Structure formats: structure tokens, C-alpha cells
Amino acid sequence: MASVIIILAFCIQLASAHFRVTYPYWRGDSFKTQYMRPCGGVNVTTNRTQWPLDGGSVVFTPGHPWAITYVNMALGSSDTITFNVSLVEGFNQTGNGTYCFPKIALPTGLNVSAGTNASIQVIQITELGSALFNCADITFSTDAKVLASDMCTNSTGIGAKALEAPECPKPANSSANSIFAVDHIPFKLQLGATLVGLLGPWLV
Numbered sequence: 656m657a658s659v660i661i662i663l664a665f666c667i668q669l670a671s672a673h674f675r676v677t678y679p680y681w682r683g684d685s686f687k688t689q690y691m692r693p694c695g696g697v698n699v700t701t702n703r704t705q706w707p708l709d710g711g712s713v714v715f716t717p718g719h720p721w722a723i724t725y726v727n728m729a730l731g732s733s734d735t736i737t738f739n740v741s742l743v744e745g746f747n748q749t750g751n752g753t754y755c756f757p758k759i760a761l762p763t764g765l766n767v768s769a770g771t772n773a774s775i776q777v778i779q780i781t782e783l784g785s786a787l788f789n790c791a792d793i794t795f796s797t798d799a800k801v802l803a804s805d806m807c808t809n810s811t812g813i814g815a816k817a818l819e820a821p822e823c824p825k826p827a828n829s830s831a832n833s834i835f836a837v838d839h840i841p842f843k844l845q846l847g848a849t850l851v852g853l854l855g856p857w858l859v
């Protein structure tokens with residue numbers, strides 16, 4: 656019985672330390688199912704925020720000491736859309752409170768126009784190993800603007816660090832092909848994808 660209470664207390668603590676997306680407004684409360692990809696267990700909504708055609712603001716409220724964080728986009732209006740547009744590459748988001756991206760530019764060549772529906776996905780991989788997901792539904796609009804600066808603030812202690820690999824030690828036998836020959840930049844990108852790939856099946 657005591658162990659059940661301890662586990663329950665631990666779960667409640669975890670739930671309170673998830674994150675929410677406050678702009679564009681998230682699909683809904685995902686706290687019980689936030690580990691489910693692609694959108695924390697919450698289906699697509701018709702509650703769409705108008706978002707500028709060349710990219711806009713995103714605000715979320717992280718609750719973990721740090722989390723590897725990504726922002727992706729999927730074009731379309733259904734639950735089967737694919738989040739294959741990378742808006743923000745993986746970085747280490749530190750501290751908790753409110754985190755604002757003033758303007759996330761769209762990748763060049765993304766074919767959107769006024770009235771195009773899309774969903775924005777924020778992923779946080781926390782220090783405990785949980786991969787957490789939230790989505791917000793948008794419609795591109797020529798009238799939409801980025802958030803005013805007083806609506807886009809960062810809490811004290813909130814930060815962002817690049818995912819940088821430290822200098823690799825030189826292997827003793829440097830003439831042999833080794834993993835150390837792998838360029839650091841692709842490795843850095845693969846690391847995030849591998850983390851999601853490894854953790855996903857365990858957590859869903």
C-alpha cells in the first residue's frame with residue numbers, strides 16, 4: 656500500500672511538470688497522455704489560431720529543469736497529418752516558466768497560402784526520459800501578426816543551449832575507420848532522432 660502511495664505521488668509530480676502550449680492555443684489538456692505521439696493524445700480541433708503566412712510566434716510553459724526541444728509542423732486538417740516540417744531544430748531548453756519564440760520563420764519552399772490549415776507540434780524530451788508532445792492547430796492568414804513584445808516574454812531563468820558535442824578524443828589508432836571519424840554535425844542531428852526513436856516505443 657505504501658508503495659502504491661509513493662508511486663501515485665511520483666506520478667502526480669510528473670504530471671504537474673509537463674508542459675502546455677499557450678500560443679497558438681493548444682488542442683487541449685494533454686497532461687494524462689502527453690507522452691503519446693504525435694500530439695499528446697489529443698485529437699485535431701477546429702479551434703484554430705490565425706498565424707502569419709511567413710511564420711509566427713509560439714509560446715509554451717515548460718515544467719522540467721531541462722528538455723531537448725523541437726518544433727515541427729504538419730500541413731492539413733486531419734488526425735493523420737505528418738509532422739515532417741522542421742521549424743526549430745533540437746536544442747536544450749533550460750529552466751521553467753514561460754518560453755517564447757518571437758517569430759519562427761517557415762522553411763523556404765513550403766507551399767502555404769491564406770486559408771491553409773496546419774498544426775504545430777512541440778516535443779520535449781525531458782531529463783527523466785519521457786518524450787512529451789503537444790500540438791496547436793492553426794490557419795495561415797494574411798491578417799495575422801506575430802505576438803506583441805509584451806505578449807512574448809521569457810521567465811527569469813529560462814534559457815536555451817545548443818546541442819553541441821564536445822571535442823571527441825582522438826582514438827589511439829587513428830588510421831582505422833572509427834565512429835570518431837563521423838562529422839559532429841550529422842551526429843548531433845541524429846542524436847535527437849535516435850532519442851525519439853528509442854524512447855517512443857517504450858513510452859507509448
Ligand SMILES: [Cu+2]
Nearest residue numbers: 669670672673
Ligand atoms: Cu512532465
